[in-house]
Amino acid sequence: MSTLSTRTTTDSEWVRCTACGRLLYGRRLSRELGVCHECGHHGRLGARARIAQLADPGSFEELTVEPPADDPLGFTDSQAYPDRLRAARAATGEVEGAVVGAATLGGHPAVLAVMDFDFLGGSMGAAVGEAVASAVDHALERRLPLVVVTASGGARMQEGAVSLLQMAKTSQAMAVLREAGLLSVCVLTDPTFGGVTASFATLGDVLVAESGALVGFAGPRVIRQTVPQPLPERFQVAESLLSHGLVDRVETRDQLRPVLVRLLALSAAAADPAARAKAQAAAAETGPETGPAPRREPGPDGRDPWDVVREARHPGRPTATDYLATAFDDVVELHGDRALADDPAIVGGLASIGGRTVVVVGHQKGHDTRELVARNFGMPHPEGYRKALRLFALAERLGVPVVTLVDTPGAYPGVAAEERGQAGAIAELIARSARLRVPVVSVVTGEGGSGGALALATADRLLLLENAFFSVISPEGCAAILWRTAGAAAEAARALRLTAGDLVRLGVADGVLAEPPGGAHADPVTAAAIVRAAVLEELAALEELDPDELVRRRSARLRAVGAGPARWSA
Structure with missing residues (x-):
């Protein structure tokens, strides 16, 4: 008899687990790769x-x-x-x-x-x-x-x-x-x-x-x-x-x-063009159908922006992890900022979609109180943004596109986040996004709140689901500061021009994705198919550009924001 050994166990010997002290039959231990079936100790x-x-x-x-x-x-x-x-x-x-x-x-x-x-x-x-x-x-x-x-x-x-x-x-x-x-x-x-x-x-x-x-x-x-x-x-x-x-x-x-x-x-x-072409062909044959993503014209649709805000916050709307499970073919989630913590409000990793390898990163909320609390209501700490920064750098090293899913009230406004450099973490991520030498496609699936959202939305293409919004501040925050009462949130929402159609006319966003009847929460599977189709369309177009041209166009796009002629009457 021996204790758990680093060498290959013989079929005939009995082995004592060094963790729990139980006697284990060597043949079974070998079949179970040296893991104790009593306590799970890995020899x-x-x-x-x-x-x-x-x-x-x-x-x-x-x-x-x-x-x-x-x-x-x-x-x-x-x-x-x-x-x-x-x-x-x-x-x-x-x-x-x-x-x-x-x-x-x-x-x-x-x-x-x-x-x-x-x-x-x-x-x-x-x-x-x-x-x-x-x-x-x-x-x-x-x-x-x-x-x-x-x-x-x-x-x-x-x-x-x-x-x-x-x-x-x-x-x-x-x-x-x-x-x-x-x-x-x-x-x-x-x-x-x-x-x-x-x-x-x-x-x-x-x-x-x-x-x-x-x-x-x-x-x-x-x-x-x-x-x-x-x-x-x-x-x-x-x-x-x-x-x-x-x-x-x-x-x-x-x-x-x-x-x-x-x-x-x-x-x-990611590395082999022949393997990539083969994977894309296989995905086209066996994966879900991905015809053109239904889009909405950015013109006025008569909806009250405050209704859009409330729809974007519906607890049943698909979260990032929902989209990862349905819009992508495989996702290997990666964790941590390699320095302090793994922020559950941001999820991401290496993924495949339609035969393409990408890095995907998204804000994660939840559908119930327990999950919302566990995910900090989708409000990232600095560690979350540093995790995203690490994943963006990985995408650039491997030469694969970045896809982001944006849905956050904003970065976490707490003492600990400030002490750990929240502003700098957001700034570094935005700066890196602006200069990445791979395509970046962002989809706002729910809330797009302030710089905490922009950190994942500095992209070649910014798309919004029709019931999503993107704003410099929450309507409640704007109302509290400028109207001096949070009760004016609906009025602030109308003034901020934060709907998808408004953002396209402002030159901030590139397109509006139609949602299933009743909204994304009414049919999450169809909503995921719409997001998938839109991402694949945009990636197909962006992959035609060499890295220098990609960065040049992204820079020009960002420089142009605010220089357009869009105006609204009172």
């Missing part, structure tokens, strides 16, 4: 077992990386470093602490770099650093995405400053991969710490942490010894990292491969 996997879990059977082609000198310092503590290396090689069957090569996942080619914690604690010395850098070189040479699986205690002390500089070597390699527009996904497994976390492990475009993994820079023991303070419950556990915005997703082991396959499929459609 550590060796590099070969991890590759077998993720890669298509028989597809892995190992890349030989010549190891550097074994002992650059002549280091000895209780044992000479060369002796430690020999023992690690005998125990694991590996030459070093990382295995790299090319494979397919779900038929999609990628480069894999997988660390093995059993090899000297997965520590990063010169050989591991060279393996990761070589994996990046291989990805660049073959124009393939990179998937890295980390398991490490940090830098390898026996190599001193040589080990330290591997952080710079691997970080610059990941930077080159970013500049080349190739997707990188880092899977953080238990444990990932120190110089690995502070270099390539957290530089991936997408960070996926395995459920229950401990991930951080300084480990709990180091923190306790250096800064004597109590540690929070679940400190540095993957799920805690997600709530603090530090990773994009947390997945159980059985879901890692499906998520990676979806991400690689989206990457393939």
